[in-house]
Amino acid sequence: MLNTINIMIDGIETKVAKGTTVLEAARDLDIHIPSLCYLKGVNHSSSCRVCVVEVGPRLIASCTLKAEEGMKIQTNTKKVREARKTSVELLLSDHDRECLSCSRSGGCELQTVSNDLNIRTVTYVGEKSSQEKDYTSPSIFRDASKCILCGRCVGACGTMQTVGAINFAKRGFDTVISTAFGRPLEESTCVNCGQCIMACPVGALTEHENINDVWNALENASKYVVVQTAPAVRVALGEEFGLPVGTRVTGKMVAALRKLGFDKVFDTNFGADLTIMEEGTELISRITSGQNLPLMTSCCPGWVKFMEHNFPDRLDNLSTCKSPHEMEGAMVKSYFAKKMGIDPKNIVVVSIMPCTAKKFEGSREELSNESMQDVDWVLTTRELAAMIKEAGIDFVNLKGETFDSPIGEGSGAAVIFGATGGVAEAALRTVFEITSGKDLETIEYTAVRGMDGIKENVIELPNGQKIRTAVVHGLGNARKLMEAMERGEKAYEFIEVMACVGGCITGGGQPIVDARTSERIDIKAERAKAIYTEDEAQTVRKSHKNPYITALYEEFLGTPNSHLAHELLHTHYVKRSKF
Ligand code: SF4
Ligand code: SF4
Numbered sequence: 063m064l065n066t067i068n069i070m071i072d073g074i075e076t077k078v079a080k081g082t083t084v085l086e087a088a089r090d091l092d093i094h095i096p097s098l099c100y101l102k103g104v105n106h107s108s109s110c111r112v113c114v115v116e117v118g119p120r121l122i123a124s125c126t127l128k129a130e131e132g133m134k135i136q137t138n139t140k141k142v143r144e145a146r147k148t149s150v151e152l153l154l155s156d157h158d159r160e161c162l163s164c165s166r167s168g169g170c171e172l173q174t175v176s177n178d179l180n181i182r183t184v185t186y187v188g189e190k191s192s193q194e195k196d197y198t199s200p201s202i203f204r205d206a207s208k209c210i211l212c213g214r215c216v217g218a219c220g221t222m223q224t225v226g227a228i229n230f231a232k233r234g235f236d237t238v239i240s241t242a243f244g245r246p247l248e249e250s251t252c253v254n255c256g257q258c259i260m261a262c263p264v265g266a267l268t269e270h271e272n273i274n275d276v277w278n279a280l281e282n283a284s285k286y287v288v289v290q291t292a293p294a295v296r297v298a299l300g301e302e303f304g305l306p307v308g309t310r311v312t313g314k315m316v317a318a319l320r321k322l323g324f325d326k327v328f329d330t331n332f333g334a335d336l337t338i339m340e341e342g343t344e345l346i347s348r349i350t351s352g353q354n355l356p357l358m359t360s361c362c363p364g365w366v367k368f369m370e371h372n373f374p375d376r377l378d379n380l381s382t383c384k385s386p387h388e389m390e391g392a393m394v395k396s397y398f399a400k401k402m403g404i405d406p407k408n409i410v411v412v413s414i415m416p417c418t419a420k421k422f423e424g425s426r427e428e429l430s431n432e433s434m435q436d437v438d439w440v441l442t443t444r445e446l447a448a449m450i451k452e453a454g455i456d457f458v459n460l461k462g463e464t465f466d467s468p469i470g471e472g473s474g475a476a477v478i479f480g481a482t483g484g485v486a487e488a489a490l491r492t493v494f495e496i497t498s499g500k501d502l503e504t505i506e507y508t509a510v511r512g513m514d515g516i517k518e519n520v521i522e523l524p525n526g527q528k529i530r531t532a533v534v535h536g537l538g539n540a541r542k543l544m545e546a547m548e549r550g551e552k553a554y555e556f557i558e559v560m561a562c563v564g565g566c567i568t569g570g571g572q573p574i575v576d577a578r579t580s581e582r583i584d585i586k587a588e589r590a591k592a593i594y595t596e597d598e599a600q601t602v603r604k605s606h607k608n609p610y611i612t613a614l615y616e617e618f619l620g621t622p623n624s625h626l627a628h629e630l631l632h633t634h635y636v637k638r639s640k641f
């Protein structure tokens with residue numbers, strides 16, 4: 063066949079499609095070629111040269127080498143092994159090598175490659191390049207002393223997210239990963255999505271840790287510490303304890319949080335149901351008035367900041383709703399505090415999120431009331447796992463427990479917020495029923511599910527009104543959609559955007575999956591499957607049917623979009639620089 067090529071790898075004859083790289087062909091044959099800078103779909107720069115193979119007399123990086131008819135490749139000769147060792151030793155000679163205290167110890171790809179290549183000493187000794195550490199961002203911590211200049215973060219930020227907040231700067235030995243003009247990350251166009259962390263093979267990029275802040279709050283007897291957990295955390299936390307990808311650990315997670323000493327363990331799903339009530343009402347009213355359409359979701363702080371930098375003239379299209387954990391924080395410090403007779407100043411709200419951008423969001427002054435932040439601290443899924451390990455809790459053998467009431471209960475519609483399409487589906491379940499006054503027989507809107515970058519669907523309400531919906535995930539796709547709308551090629555009434563590809567299930571705060579594993583296991587699909595199974599397991603699957611939400615409106619807020627609801631649950635945005 064014209065489109066296939068015959069090659070031989072380590073004496074094994076194989077046929078591959080034209081355009082296949084030697085690395086891909088070898089991996090299809092289960093031949094292990096180590097690699098570092100290669101990250102499928104994100105970075106193919108062949109800069110580290112760890113994946114070299116021998117083709118005739120030459121050593122060539124296999125990640126960018128396209129297979130050619132009759133090519134004979136050797137992956138395991140003395141020359142190949144020595145070349146790989148030399149490349150890794152050179153990287154190690156300019157690396158801080160404080161593995162024991164590194165957050166990636168045990169999950170570091172440089173450590174794995176060094177071990178696999180049996181490197182026991184580092185021959186090369188010399189001057190170290192940049193040792194700069196940048197703590198300025200509330201979300202992301204950068205440590206240049208650990209950076210191996212692989213460029214995976216540059217691919218994630220520039221190519222995938224089209225943010226381009228970081229790139230290579232300077233030359234030769236002075237080369238660094240830097241923001242424009244070397245500004246602190248906090249002052250750059252970074253949207254805090256954390257996808258650079260997920261791409262980084264070493265500990266050069268991590269979240270800005272807040273574990274000690276939370277330990278301090280828990281140890282302060284005058285504080286009432288409430289924790290809430292986002293839907294995507296429960297389908298990924300188990301991976302940090304060796305459980306298979308996609309294992310649901312909701313009950314164990316609740317039990318672990320109680321053991322850590324939190325006074326109440328709430329579910330952010332309650333806040334998600336509240337978001338649907340507020341945002342659904344906002345959608346109906348915008349459609350009725352014809353103003354500020356399309357309505358764009360605002361629950362993803364990465365997307366919100368992306369809009370603030372890149373499309374500042376379209377900020378009126380964003381929903382004014384705070385995100386679910388911010389709404390929940392606001393309700394803890396008002397409704398719940400009043401119910402319990404606690405001074406809200408003594409309440410500390412901690413959010414466990416799959417997300418690094420939520421750390422930035424938690425610190426935004428627009429998300430506060432009476433000089434109190436709605437949420438005090440945000441921890442990622444990884445930070446929660448670290449606390450559980452530090453406390454010596456045997457997570458895997460914990461017996462499941464349930465969330466606390468009255469604001470700890472959520473519907474199935476709220477759970478699916480964790481996957482791309484989930485917010486749109488949850489909103490459509492509620493908007494359809496509220497406008498029709500009838501119960502839906504089929505509540506799954508499968509058209510907005512799945513991993514296509516841009517998904518479109520038209521739903522017709524009983525009054526004949528059509529809602530043209532787009533669901534987008536990954537900021538690269540979001541930019542494409544925004545630009546198509548600016549050119550007048552696309553028009554919608556409702557758009558859901560999640561900054562991370564796949565949605566929060568693969569957010570920047572989730573367990574990091576190394577490059578090899580992510581080639582073998584479809585992480586997004588496994589975690590999304592777990593999210594939809596969690597939805598099916600709920601007895602209440604529509605936000606407006608959550609009895610605790612009904613009670614909240616009856617006892618406290620009045621109606622959705624009421625004056626009090628606006629004061630506590632809605633916000634505004636700021637225009638930011640494009641550069
Ligand atoms: S957090 Fe996101 S936007 Fe910021 S540098 Fe990393 S990938 Fe780029
Ligand atoms: S920060 Fe990490 S991903 Fe970026 S170049 Fe350095 S080692 Fe590679």
Ligand code: SF4
Nearest residue numbers: 362364417562566569
């Ligand atoms: S998609 Fe989710 S995890 Fe990613 S930035 Fe947005 S809210 Fe955070």
